[in-house]
Amino acid sequence: MVERIVVPFEGAGAGVGGLTWGQQQVWRAIVEVGSSMSMGGVVPVTDGRVLADFVEELRFLMSRYGALRSRLIFDEPWHVTSVDACHLVRQETFARGEMVLEIHDTAPGEDPAAVAAAVFAAWKARDFDYTGEWPIREAVVRHDGAITHVIVLVCHLAADGSGLGTMIREMGERDPVTRQAARPYTAMQPLALVAAQRTAQRQTDTAMRYWEAQLRSIRPRRFPGTVDRGQPRWRRVVWRSTALMLAAERVADALGTDTAPVLLAAYGVAFNTVTGQTAPFATQVIVGNRFRPGLADVVTPLAQNGLVVVDVTGVTAQEAIDRTRRASMNASKHAYYEPAARLALIDRLGVEHGEPVDLAVFYNDRRVGVIQAPDPLDTVPAVADIRSALPLTEVVSETPMVFFNEKLMVNVDDVVGTVQITVEVDTHHLAIEDLHRLLAEMESFTVSAATASDQAVASM
The missing domain is CATH 3.30.559.30 (Nonribosomal peptide synthetase, condensation domain)
Incomplete structure (x- = not known):
């Protein structure tokens, strides 16, 4: 059984612009290989976190990082599949929206690790919808009422390995009581980097x-x-x-x-x-x-x-x-x-x-x-x-x-x-x-x- 929780979010850096230089290179590779080149995995939950914790973690990620609140805009149909149009593809970063956290409940006798692996494999095999889906998917597996695994997949167009490391680090640095960020976000959002690169x-x-x-x-x-x-x-x-x-x-x-x-x-x-x-x-x-x-x-x-x-x-x-x-x-x-x-x-x-x-x-x-x-x-x-x-x-x-x-x-x-x-x-x-x-x-x-x-x- 799959339950879905809607997680509202809002953040800074909204607007419309082109792709960063790094995003253009990634998008060209995505078009060439026909894959979202997604990153992520399955992590066992052993620290007692409950469902509410994962809801707040997802809200934190979506609110803090404009890359996760961005979707692509194709001004011409051929821009979707042309490696020569990477510099013409645009993105929109939204100020607010809603994200879905999936909860996969195990059946009696079912192995939660196997359930998590199956969810991840299915997600990995399905490309992101670049215009209609946020570039992150997250789910948890619940077994006998306890969260046993978290599954996260991020489209490579939104982040690279070091960017994922930043997200994980800053999420771990939050105040343990208030769940607020340890410090204000000062790094450039993607559209600000696009503007800087134009100069x-x-x-x-x-x-x-x-x-x-x-x-x-x-x-x-x-x-x-x-x-x-x-x-x-x-x-x-x-x-x-x-x-x-x-x-x-x-x-x-x-x-x-x-x-x-x-x-x-x-x-x-x-x-x-x-x-x-x-x-x-x-x-x-x-x-x-x-x-x-x-x-x-x-x-x-x-x-x-x-x-x-x-x-x-x-x-x-x-x-x-x-x-x-x-x-x-x-x-x-x-x-x-x-x-x-x-x-x-x-x-x-x-x-x-x-x-x-x-x-x-x-x-x-x-x-x-x-x-x-x-x-x-x-x-x-x-x-x-x-x-x-x-x-x-x-x-x-x-x-x-x-x-x-x-x-x-x-x-x-x-x-x-x-x-x-x-x-x-x-x-x-x-x-x-x-x-x-x-x-x-x-x-x-x-x-x-x-x-x-x-x-x-x-x-x-």
Whole structure:
């Protein structure tokens, strides 16, 4: 049985405007893959919260964050399905409205965890109605009168992972008695960010000069060619390596840096090795942009594509990592721009080359809590520990995908105690055997750098 409670809300930041730069990038991806790319999950309730608590939590979220009170406006029917109309799509943020909290009561003998999982799976499989539905769904499961699970799903157009983190943190900071926010909301609402970005032409111009210089330094193609390798064409591989984590930490300690450039350099070297290239390695990276002034706590997608171009051929591991670190910093600096300007630049250079510029190779280090420079008090992983962890390396899963809109996407997951990498690949461009080899080469590069002689490591 499903009960629905209507939750009224009201908040600031109402109005009509375009999409933020980050939203434009997300909307283009949503159109390309035909999915809302929603985020969320099922969380067991173990702290005794009752139904009224969840009603107030939902009211708090809807009232505080304009992104959750926004719906899309399509001025022309073709704007709904065109990747070329992302900059024309508008949104309206409402000052007030009503949200629905669902209560799913279990039947006698029914497992509440299974009920919650089924609700989440059904929601995940159903795209949001961008013009007629708020971009969040929430439900609770009630078993023998007690709330056992909460289910939340948020459309990616409303928030990214860091935005969700802000919402969760600020909800937990509320006064335990009054349920009021710990502090007034001072971050920009989405429409205010849209207005600020309209005046940031200099930022876009600077970014495009960087992109053009980098694009002119590389070849148009990332892969040697296209081969029909049958079905399934698109696949997702989840792979784990504790040895890679330990080795990356040891190398990072030797270089006085964090593990992010170590893993990215390993990716670049492995990619060139597997594809047989000696040209500079080029990949788009996902840059969160929350390091920019005033954007840390904004609840809206802020991530945009950065471009890393780095020559890692014929150099030492230390030089490859150092070059990658500098290239990554430059990419992050120039990953905040009007998306239409970047697309126009890529098209223009494609015409000049006589073939499209292939940028369908991606890297996304989505770790949050594990990217940091080594603490002097931390124990540096020993070479013996790295070697003993090698047998633990495993392919966790390999599954077919219905569709994948790029050619290669390497994601470093936020999993403590190991390096977990989730890869999506178009096997017409990179064979599945070569993908497995690429992951092994990433591990080999890093382990080799970490297990060099003590003198070599100390001199890195």
